[in-house]
Amino acid sequence: MVDIRRAYPELGNCLYFDLAYKTHAVLYELPKNRLNWLWYINGDEPELMGSSVTMKVSEATVSEMKEEAERVWCPELARLIGETAEPFVNVIYDAEPLPGLSWAGGRVALVGDAAHPTTPHGLRSTNMSILDARVLGCCLARWGGDGNAEPTSTPRRALAEYEAARRPVVAAQVLHARRLGRLKQGLGMGSAGDGEGFDSRTATEEEISQLRQSSMPYFSGAPTIE
Ligand SMILES: Cc1cc2nc3c(=O)[nH]c(=O)nc-3n(C[C@H](O)[C@H](O)[C@H](O)COP(=O)(O)OP(=O)(O)OC[C@H]3O[C@@H](n4cnc5c(N)ncnc54)[C@H](O)[C@@H]3O)c2cc1C
DSSP states (O other): OHHHHHHSTTBTTBOEEEEETTEEEEEEEETTTEEEEEEEOOOOOOOOOTTOOEEOOOHHHHHHHHHHHHHHSOHHHHHHHHHOSOOOEEOOOOOOOOSOSEETTTTEEOOGGGTOOOOGGGSOHHHHHHHHHHHHHHHHHHSSOOSSSOTTHHHHHHHHHHHHHHHHHHHHHHHHHHHHHHHHTTOBOSTTSOSOBOOTTTOOHHHHHTTSGGGSTTTTOOOOOO
């Protein structure tokens, strides 16, 4: 722990992300003196078993990865990776923003990951889900029916208002998280995923500024209907 704290002095106060050529790693501290690291590796679509996106990896793959870590990361992070007993692979997906958040003629609403599965690169997923629930709650309270309105129409109005408030926000945030992932992984930014990828070694200040958390759409607040 001493070495890694020297290399990453703000551990415990922040989440670090380290960039290398066409890859990046994330490192942060968990309670009880534990660390969590993630190393994002570009790869072909894997064959998944069952419904889980978490996969065990072979010992051969783990030792290759540990060797590669020595070449890519600073010695402290490479050592942490090397000393981790059972690293596993988690496949990262997102989905195109849905055309709507309410379904079945406005009688069912989706919130959270069901409404907008997103990559983790925007560091936003849980906040998005909590805000969905809050906005939906406010809309239901507002249109919950005062006894005069037609009973079947009020939940629909609530769900329509929820969708109008949240869909543009979550759609923009999912797409931004995808873009951040492509930037951090040095993948092409063209519309077909081609073109020049971001290279942290030669990037301009302006390009680097896109990686800031504050570049997330609605970073300073999204409408809450209150
Ligand atoms: C490994 C990992 C790390 C993550 N790290 C972060 C992070 O650092 N920061 C962050 O913001 N987000 C993170 N996320 C994302 C975050 O966990 C999700 O965005 C968030 O939990 C979404 O909340 P949710 O309520 O929409 O879905 P969930 O938390 O998935 O809740 C859905 C619930 O529905 C239950 N369920 C499913 N099907 C049924 C059924 N048929 N009947 C009844 N219940 C059912 C499930 O068991 C589950 O409890 C991470 C996700 C993963 C997988």
